[in-house]
Amino acid sequence: MDYFFSPMACSFAGHVIILEASLPIKMQPVSLLRKQTSDGLAFETISTKSQVPVLRFDDGRILTENSVVLQVLAEMAPEFGHLPARSSPNGQATLEWLNFVASELHKHCLYPIFTKGVPAEVQAWAKVNLGTKLAFVSKRLSHTPYLAGNAFSVADAYFGWALMLTLRGGLWEPKGDLLAYWGRLLERPAFIAAMENEEELFNQFA
Template sequence: MKLYYSPGACSLSPHIALLEAGLPYELVKVDLRAKKLENGDDFLKISPKGQVPALAFDSGELVTEGPVIVQMIADKVAAKNLAPARDSAERYKLLEWLNYITTELHKNLGPMFSPVLADDAKAFFKDRAMGKFKYLDGQLAGRDYLMGSQFTVADGYLFTMLLWATERLGFDLSSLSNLTAYKARVAARPKVQEALTKEGLLKAA
């Protein structure tokens, strides 16, 4: 498998999932502005969407959209419990979380990276996102992870959004104690550390 990624982008979520799953893969870095790979190849010829993540299988199949990719990864190693069993009530709860993260967080945080977005528009998106984070803080009370005591692929996705918010967009989430503890808990996982290191995101000690 090949994971097309950009450091710190939402492709970090399937990168974490691949490492947690213990599956062999190759990382292929994409320049999202130029739509080029490091070797100069045109990324649009591989994925016409021009976005990461994209996961290419040896069969030639290409899968895009992070929430779908991470479920595919989890289903390949069901014994790792990175996603509940298909058709179970818990699986639909996982789907609920993945959809919440992609629509309520990802799509509110993404526009804030735009250099042409006016400050009042950024403030609007920030205020909306803070409301979502407050909701998550309440949901995480008494839980280690979104689904309870078990780490799932939804946690890798939420962690990526928390990194965006705190490390790149200047959110102060310190008043949200459950969410802050959750972020530290996920960050401490060895495979998460490995993904951050491979993408060059860990600051030197």
């Protein structure tokens, strides 16, 4: 099985889950600028969407869409509790947060801010919106250590990526409950290992 990811892109979340659960998956870096895999293949030949993440199964089938890929990765090692049972309140909250990060934070805020060619007014609007959304998450994190309760889940891996990007871009001044949460993420060896590995690959594969 292969996992196609690009350094510091949203595929970071799956990288964390793969490391944390020691999943036997081959990591395949992709340059999104060149749209090329590390073997020099056109990324389009792997996935016509040309977006990360892509999970490729041993039979050649591929799966895309971060929120879904994360759930599938979590189900490969359920003992880690990265995705509580969907029928449980924590499981439902995990899905709710996954969707929030994908739609409200990733595509609504981060995508316009970090995509070249987006009009300045749209970027300014996205930055204001980002501040509002982060303030909302911070308030929720004053009740629980992680998004969906007391345990780290796939939603935290995805939101952790959003926070990392926001920090790298100087778009968030770390403080309060969100800063405490960020500190909890940094206590996770897999989170740190994924960050260090992707920083190292960044210049070659951005």
